[in-house]
Amino acid sequence: MLNEKKPVEQLTETEAAEELAFLASELARHDALYHGQDAPEISDADYDALKRRNDLIEDRFPALIREDSPSRKVGAAPSLTFQPVVHARPMLSLDNTFSDEDARDFVAGVYRFLGKLPDHSIAFTAEPKIDGLSMSLRYENRRLVTAATRGDGTTGENVTANIRTIRMIPQTLPADAPDVVEVRGEIYMAKSDFAALNAEMAAQGRPLYVNPRNTASGSLRQLDAKVTASRKLRFFAYAWGEISAMPAETQFGMVETFKAWGFPVNPLMQRLSSADELLQHYHHIERERPDLDYDIDGVVYKVDRLDLQARLGFRSRSPRWATAHKFPAEQAFTRLKGIDIQVGRTGALTPVARLEPITVGGVVVTNATLHNEDYIRGIGNSGEPIREGRDIRIGDMVIVQRAGDVIPQIVDVVMDERAEGAEPYRFPATCPVCGSHAVRDINEKTGKVDAVRRCTGGFVCRAQAVEHLKHFVSRHAFDIEGLGSKQIEFFFEAEDSAMQIRTAPEIFTLKRRQQKSELTKLENIDGFGKVSVEKLFEAIEKRRTIALHRFIYALGIRHVGETTAKLLARSYGSYDHFGEAMVEAGSLAGDAWNELNSIEGIGEVVARAIVEFYKEPRNLKVVSALLEEVRPESAESRLRRTAPSPARRWSSPGRLKK
Numbered sequence: 316m317l318n319e320k321k322p323v324e325q326l327t328e329t330e331a332a333e334e335l336a337f338l339a340s341e342l343a344r345h346d347a348l349y350h351g352q353d354a355p356e357i358s359d360a361d362y363d364a365l366k367r368r369n370d371l372i373e374d375r376f377p378a379l380i381r382e383d384s385p386s387r388k389v390g391a392a393p394s395l396t397f398q399p400v401v402h403a404r405p406m407l408s409l410d411n412t413f414s415d416e417d418a419r420d421f422v423a424g425v426y427r428f429l430g431k432l433p434d435h436s437i438a439f440t441a442e443p444k445i446d447g448l449s450m451s452l453r454y455e456n457r458r459l460v461t462a463a464t465r466g467d468g469t470t471g472e473n474v475t476a477n478i479r480t481i482r483m484i485p486q487t488l489p490a491d492a493p494d495v496v497e498v499r500g501e502i503y504m505a506k507s508d509f510a511a512l513n514a515e516m517a518a519q520g521r522p523l524y525v526n527p528r529n530t531a532s533g534s535l536r537q538l539d540a541k542v543t544a545s546r547k548l549r550f551f552a553y554a555w556g557e558i559s560a561m562p563a564e565t566q567f568g569m570v571e572t573f574k575a576w577g578f579p580v581n582p583l584m585q586r587l588s589s590a591d592e593l594l595q596h597y598h599h600i601e602r603e604r605p606d607l608d609y610d611i612d613g614v615v616y617k618v619d620r621l622d623l624q625a626r627l628g629f630r631s632r633s634p635r636w637a638t639a640h641k642f643p644a645e646q647a648f649t650r651l652k653g654i655d656i657q658v659g660r661t662g663a664l665t666p667v668a669r670l671e672p673i674t675v676g677g678v679v680v681t682n683a684t685l686h687n688e689d690y691i692r693g694i695g696n697s698g699e700p701i702r703e704g705r706d707i708r709i710g711d712m713v714i715v716q717r718a719g720d721v722i723p724q725i726v727d728v729v730m731d732e733r734a735e736g737a738e739p740y741r742f743p744a745t746c747p748v749c750g751s752h753a754v755r756d757i758n759e760k761t762g763k764v765d766a767v768r769r770c771t772g773g774f775v776c777r778a779q780a781v782e783h784l785k786h787f788v789s790r791h792a793f794d795i796e797g798l799g800s801k802q803i804e805f806f807f808e809a810e811d812s813a814m815q816i817r818t819a820p821e822i823f824t825l826k827r828r829q830q831k832s833e834l835t836k837l838e839n840i841d842g843f844g845k846v847s848v849e850k851l852f853e854a855i856e857k858r859r860t861i862a863l864h865r866f867i868y869a870l871g872i873r874h875v876g877e878t879t880a881k882l883l884a885r886s887y888g889s890y891d892h893f894g895e896a897m898v899e900a901g902s903l904a905g906d907a908w909n910e911l912n913s914i915e916g917i918g919e920v921v922a923r924a925i926v927e928f929y930k931e932p933r934n935l936k937v938v939s940a941l942l943e944e945v946r947p948e949s950a951e952s953r954l955r956r957t958a959p960s961p962a963r964r965w966s967s968p969g970r971l972k973k
């Protein structure tokens with residue numbers, strides 16, 4: 316799915332609040348899928364992108380940060396399949412730093428906090444940030460007694476049996492180790508082991524694993540320790556929890572002690588004494604990164620002296636004495652195998668790159684966005700050359716970049732490797748789904764050609780029709796439980812008139828058609844069953860009355876998002892008023908048109924899109940068929956329930972511009 320979200324800078328406060336609410340529930344759902352059921356629905360990159368968007372919105376609107384914000388959570392709540400373990404000392408997370416400048420600020424901040432020191436120089440350690448899962452290993456009387464995942468930071472899962480299968484983790488400690496010690500560090504899967512495992516999966520024709528970290532996590536969280544034993548998991552020790560006697564006075568000394576006790580420690584860790592040195596080492600590790608046999612996503616800086624760590628202490632979620640300097644977007648080279656054109660709800664043709672699979676920052680990437688046809692040709696949004704004008708051709712060696720972005724993108728091509736005779740890509744002038752002409756509109760205001768080419772097929776186009784239906788049933792529209800993308804595709808493709816759904820009103824006639832039909836009963840179809848069919852009908856019946864703004868939003872009018880739909884609902888009060896006025900406004904002059912344009916928050920582009928929608932006879936037909944089946948609640952009657960207010964007329968919209 317391509318991210319067509321508004322840039323955060325353009326969000327209004329209401330939109331921001333709505334999106335934060337959505338992100339909180341969506342991220343919680345993905346956490347549960349990932350940690351609780353080991354069945355993630357989205358890639359790590361997509362998950363990170365959601366989180367990053369949440370952070371960006373919160374940065375801009377700090378007043379809107381929610382109690383249940385994903386940014387307040389350290390990790391996921393532990394799952395129920397393993398015994399819970401309460402950590403003797405919480406397992407915290409690290410603050411992130413994204414630039415050299417921020418890294419210098421971190422060092423300066425430490426100096427500032429500590430004030431004047433007698434010898435004045437503060438040493439730091441710098442080491443790779445391993446992209447695995449953190450683990451706490453508790454030894455009592457020098458024997459491993461408990462191994463626990465981080466969980467939510469306070470309570471983790473007891474995975475001792477599984478950890479015992481990892482050979483590089485000592486089961487016992489030497490005689491000089493303290494009576495109680497919790498050694499903490501990262502469990503990971505080597506890139507080479509991951510590749511070998513996937514090669515085996517491919518040979519057996521089974522689905523491939525997504526990335527080493529997910530696979531390590533899945534391998535560790537097996538109820539059957541034999542499965543864990545069959546996967547090669549590894550460990551780096553870098554921290555500690557409860558400890559009955561400290562064996563060293565510095566971070567560096569502690570890690571050396573772990574090494575002496577038989578734990579693997581990272582060879583790239585160094586003790587350094589200035590911001591310059593830390594940054595030098597950071598860039599060294601960054602250069603080494605592609606050659607390391609494990610995924611890393613940054614460099615961790617820690618104050619070396621433990622007494623200074625103690626003075627610096629903690630903020631709510633992370634220590635003040637450490638930070639993780641993250642690497643910027645990751646890039647990789649791969650071959651562009653082909654370009655597919657996807658057709659969206661509004662007919663937009665979006666080119667998607669099909670790539671020779673490549674791991675970028677720990678994620679296997681097979682698709683990337685190419686934005687639009689100008690982008691492929693080396694032309695930017697304002698007509699300026701991008702990539703120094705280099706175009707992108709099928710067969711090219713390309714540079715793929717993965718950042719906090721929802722979908723990876725192609726940022727450049729390697730001209731030296733272009734095959735002789737490679738042809739410039741010809742963007743289709745017809746819709747690949749329905750064959751209708753695909754055109755680039757001229758923006759009436761700017762006189763410029765639109766970057767996006769659109770299919771002119773409208774409802775004739777299968778792709779647009781299906782996407783329209785998906786939008787209609789989506790969460791912020793009709794939100795019909797049990798009617799997701801998969802089911803919509805099924806009903807759309809169905810040939811039998813007793814179960815076909817090609818337009819929204821047909822959702823509401825499905826039950827009647829089913830009752831009449833003897834032959835094709837839904838409950839006999841694979842994946843449905845009697846109970847789920849009944850539930851589906853119930854869910855559909857529940858939506859026969861619907862809030863006006865949801866109804867308007869569900870129509871899928873171009874440029875009419877949730878916020879605009881709410882504005883329209885509030886302004887016109889009832890669907891009758893709204894519909895009538897929009898038809899009347901079709902002349903682009905007169906009262907109705909002026910009134911629509913006078914609503915604060917509705918600009919000319921939006922106003923035009925709405926009246927265009929109401930000029931299309933096919934749309935009017937679908938809307939009136941829909942109104943036979945469902946009743947949009949009028950906004951006034953909803954208001955009246957709480958506070959009586961004089962009836963508002965459509966001819967005097969609520970929020971007028973000054």
Ligand code: IVH
Nearest residue numbers: 407408409442443444445448449553554615
């Ligand atoms: S130090 C008090 N060192 O990053 C914090 N953490 O975002 C102690 N991680 O949960 C953590 N490599 O799983 C530390 N060299 C490293 C690390 C590292 C990876 C992970 C760890 C932690 C997370 C924090």
